[in-house]
Amino acid sequence: MQTRFEKVSFSYGSVHALTDVSFTVPTGQTVALLGANGAGKSTAVDLMLGLRRPHRGTVTVLGGQPAAAVAAGRVGAMLQTGGLPADSTVGEVVDLARCLYGKRRTLASILDLAGLTELQRRRVDRLSGGQAQRVRFAVAMAGKPDLLFLDEPTVALDFKARRQFWKTVKSEGNTVVFATHYLDEADEYADRVIVIDRGRVVADGEPAVIKGDSSLEHALVELTEEEL
Numbered sequence: 001m002q003t004r005f006e007k008v009s010f011s012y013g014s015v016h017a018l019t020d021v022s023f024t025v026p027t028g029q030t031v032a033l034l035g036a037n038g039a040g041k042s043t044a045v046d047l048m049l050g051l052r053r054p055h056r057g058t059v060t061v062l063g064g065q066p067a068a069a070v071a072a073g074r075v076g077a078m079l080q081t082g083g084l085p086a087d088s089t090v091g092e093v094v095d096l097a098r099c100l101y102g103k104r105r106t107l108a109s110i111l112d113l114a115g116l117t118e119l120q121r122r123r124v125d126r127l128s129g130g131q132a133q134r135v136r137f138a139v140a141m142a143g144k145p146d147l148l149f150l151d152e153p154t155v156a157l158d159f160k161a162r163r164q165f166w167k168t169v170k171s172e173g174n175t176v177v178f179a180t181h182y183l184d185e186a187d188e189y190a191d192r193v194i195v196i197d198r199g200r201v202v203a204d205g206e207p208a209v210i211k212g213d214s215s216l217e218h219a220l221v222e223l224t225e226e227e228l
């Protein structure tokens with residue numbers, strides 16, 4: 001039931017977004033895709049969601065085709081560009097997601113999970129950036145997914161909200177793949193870190209090993225500078 005990339009390449013015209021990328025995401029692990037802006041993280045997530053197809057190589061999600069895993073409702077995703085329907089309330093948006101996944105959870109339990117109970121009647125176009133992120137998270141969790149993709153999930157969140165977010169994610173026990181350019185976030189919350197530098201995997205290992213690997217200085221120094 002693994003999720004894996006085998007020698008995957010993808011280009012946007014002449015831009016090589018991913019080149020010969022291979023990695024495996026074992027069940028139950030939280031894996032960080034760590035890289036600077038433009039490294040290829042979102043492209044990798046798009047491929048795992050079946051939104052794009054690799055030009056070379058194979059992407060397997062939960063043991064099969066990405067689109068099949070998504071269609072079966074086994075995958076949840078929180079993307080950078082997840083728009084929310086402006087005229088709707090938080091409760092309506094979350095309930096719609098819940099119904100699309102066959103009501104695997106009660107509305108109250110999803111709202112509680114994402115810390116949205118108090119905001120249930122608020123229109124989504126009247127939310128702060130961090131509150132809107134929580135709605136995207138609620139939508140991603142609505143179907144009790146086996147596998148969760150998070151593309152830079154905590155960008156709009158303050159320190160406290162970021163901690164709470166990860167506590168919730170971890171308590172759910174899904175397999176998680178998250179894209180981040182925060183070295184500290186990868187170090188703290190991932191079981192494994194895959195470093196992508198200009199479309200290539202340059203390291204794959206435990207967070208402490210990645211942090212201490214001086215041969216990754218180029219990729220990691222850039223990341224650290226961005227965090228400042």
Ligand SMILES: Nc1ncnc2c1ncn2[C@@H]1O[C@H](COP(=O)(O)OP(=O)(O)OP(=O)(O)O)[C@@H](O)[C@H]1O
Nearest residue numbers: 012015017035036037038039040041042043044181
């Ligand atoms: N739709 C597109 N058309 C053309 N080039 C694209 C497109 N989307 C991404 N790219 C390019 O592909 C490369 C990888 O982009 P990608 O968005 O996957 O990186 P990323 O690591 O997710 O970056 P960020 O941290 O900024 O979100 C970059 O050079 C980017 O400019």
